[in-house]
Amino acid sequence: MATANLGQIAQVQTPTAVRKTAQPRDNTMVGEYASGTTGAAASRSDRYGGHMNPPLSRTNAEAHLYMDLHPCSCGESRFPRQSAVVALDDGDLASRYTGTCAGCGRERAFVFRLPPVIDAAGTGFRYGGDEPSQLLDPGEWLLVADAYAGQVPASATSGEAAQRARTALTRAVAALDEVGKFIPAGGSAVPPDIFGSDRGRQLHQREPGRFRRDRLTAVRDAYAGMLSQLG
Numbered sequence: 001m002a003t004a005n006l007g008q009i010a011q012v013q014t015p016t017a018v019r020k021t022a023q024p025r026d027n028t029m030v031g032e033y034a035s036g037t038t039g040a041a042a043s044r045s046d047r048y049g050g051h052m053n054p055p056l057s058r059t060n061a062e063a064h065l066y067m068d069l070h071p072c073s074c075g076e077s078r079f080p081r082q083s084a085v086v087a088l089d090d091g092d093l094a095s096r097y098t099g100t101c102a103g104c105g106r107e108r109a110f111v112f113r114l115p116p117v118i119d120a121a122g123t124g125f126r127y128g129g130d131e132p133s134q135l136l137d138p139g140e141w142l143l144v145a146d147a148y149a150g151q152v153p154a155s156a157t158s159g160e161a162a163q164r165a166r167t168a169l170t171r172a173v174a175a176l177d178e179v180g181k182f183i184p185a186g187g188s189a190v191p192p193d194i195f196g197s198d199r200g201r202q203l204h205q206r207e208p209g210r211f212r213r214d215r216l217t218a219v220r221d222a223y224a225g226m227l228s229q230l231g
Contacts, residue, residue: 053113054088054094054111054112054113055112055113055134055135056112056113056114056115056134056135057095057112057113057114057134057135058115058127058128058129058131058133059126059127059128060095061125061126061127062127062128062133062135062136063095063097063110063112063135064081065127065135065136065144066110066112066135066136067081067097067110069136069140069144072101072103072104072106072108073104073106074101074103074104074106075103076101076102076103076104078101078102078103079099079100079101079102079108080099080100080102081097081098081099082097082098082099083095083096083097083098084096084098085114086111088113092113092114092116093113093114094111094112094113094114095111095112095114096109096110096111097109097110097111097112098110112135115129124170124174125170125171125174126174126177127174127175127177127178128178128181130181131181132178132181132182133178133181136178136197136200137182137194137195137196137197137200138178138179138182138190138194138195138200138204138211139195139197139199139200139201139202139203139204139211140197140199140200141175141176141178141179142175142176142179142203142210142211143199143200143203144171144172144175145171145172145173145175145176145179145219146172148168148169148171148172148175149168149169149172149223151164151165151168152165152168152169152172152226153165162230162231165226165230166227166230169223169226169227169230170227172223173220173223173224173227176216176219176220176223177220179211179216180213180216180217180220182194183213187213188212188213188214189208189211189212189213190204190211192204192208
């Protein structure tokens with residue numbers, strides 16, 4: 001099991017460029033929290049990384065974030081990503097991303113199920129619609145928000161520094177929104193049994209109060225206020 005390095009978010013403020021190419025209908029994906037498989041060695045039985053039900057990715061941004069957080073076994077997360085739409089055995093469509101690891105040259109492949117209906121683009125950046133993510137749990141989303149917020153310089157009022165700050169804060173706000181989607185209607189906090197990753201559970205165990213609706217709203221409002229000051 002590969003351990004995601006959330007510090008690598010500093011290198012992924014914008015998604016890795018994707019080039020759409022014609023791909024054979026041989027689908028390979030990673031497990032829920034595993035690194036990409038070596039496509040050359042993948043057999044029919046492990047076309048989906050041992051999982052015959054690829055997870056849903058609501059947007060390209062969410063898929064790229066997931067890949068950025070699940071590095072190769074050598075530790076490198078970067079690889080030039082080519083994408084193709086492929087058909088799954090059940091007839092649904094999926095996005096297949098392939099490429100060669102920039103660190104060790106290993107072939108990497110990820111497959112994400114496409115939503116049956118593409119959510120209409122709203123205003124601003126977001127990782128998905130109103131439904132909770134199937135790729136990251138609320139603890140991981142909060143770690144993503146923390147990592148992006150940590151990139152904001154103490155003083156960034158103009159030029160490239162201000163642009164980097166806007167990008168980081170925009171993604172921090174979007175990640176906080178993802179945490180809130182796990183709170184049931186009328187609920188006051190994320191349920192403790194909904195965390196599916198070790199790092200997500202550990203964060204909740206250390207700081208359960210950070211998953212309260214009022215705390216999330218306060219932090220989001222603070223980030224949004226910083227964004228408005230940047231213009």
